Amino acid sequence: MPRSTALSIEDYLVALPPVRREVIATVRKLILENLPQGYEETLAWGMLGYGIPLARYPHTYNGQPLGYVALAAQKGGYSLYLMGAYMDPARDRALREAFAAQGLKLDMGKSCLRFKSLADLHLPAIARSIAGMSVAQYIELYERVRAPTAAIRETVAKKVAPKQAAAKKTARKSSVANKPAAAKPAVAKSTRKK
Numbered sequence: 001m002p003r004s005t006a007l008s009i010e011d012y013l014v015a016l017p018p019v020r021r022e023v024i025a026t027v028r029k030l031i032l033e034n035l036p037q038g039y040e041e042t043l044a045w046g047m048l049g050y051g052i053p054l055a056r057y058p059h060t061y062n063g064q065p066l067g068y069v070a071l072a073a074q075k076g077g078y079s080l081y082l083m084g085a086y087m088d089p090a091r092d093r094a095l096r097e098a099f100a101a102q103g104l105k106l107d108m109g110k111s112c113l114r115f116k117s118l119a120d121l122h123l124p125a126i127a128r129s130i131a132g133m134s135v136a137q138y139i140e141l142y143e144r145v146r147a148p149t150a151a152i153r154e155t156v157a158k159k160v161a162p163k164q165a166a167a168k169k170t171a172r173k174s175s176v177a178n179k180p181a182a183a184k185p186a187v188a189k190s191t192r193k194k
Contacts, residue, residue: 004043004046004047004072004073005046006043006046008043009041009042009043009048012043012047012048013025016073020073020078023073023078023117023118024048024071024073024078026118027071027078027080027118027121028048028071030123030126030127030130031048031069031071031130033127034127034128034130034131035050035068035069035130035131036131036133036134036135037134038052038056038134038135039051039052039068039069039135040053040065042065044064044065044067044070045070046072047071047072047079048070048071048072049065049067049069049070050067050068050069050070050071051065051066051067051068051069052065052066052068052138052139053065056135057135057139061146066138066139066142067081067083068083068084068130068133068138069081069082069083069084069130074114076116077114077115077116078114078115078116079112079113079114079115080112080113080115080121080126081111081112081113082095082111082113082126082129083111083138084129084130084132084133084138084141085111085129086110086111087141087142087145088133088141091129091132091133094125094128095108095122095125095126095129096108098124098125098128099122099125102122102125104120104122107120113126
């Protein structure tokens, strides 16, 4: 299924075929029952999103609400994005161990847990992962994870800015030096005889 263009959560759910709607509804219910207070359900990036509203935390890198969990019906199956597990190695390890203990193959990249049916999921482990991080804890983790990136970006900017300024100055000088001299206005010759 291509990325949804629905304008509301209800529209998103109604647009799904009944079997796919049932899977999404089941996982959505699990998320909502275990989502700590302060997170908000929205439609974001063409999927169901659960994050921290900008009114609570406006300091995100992209100006969008800080996403914690997301759920989508994709073309070949479903995707459940667990940012808390992605940013916290202990949480990631616990999720992987729980799936392995149940004999389930965890198809998970950095944050995206892909599944074809509910039978592919260890729902209690997912519930624990979602329930285990308050808004305050998630903001603290986000800031701790982002701090090195922000520091690197700032250091690079400090090193690059003088080079960029020098390059612009050189480019300006070069464009002035390479500008052709202004042509002298042509003087019209008189064709009249004297």
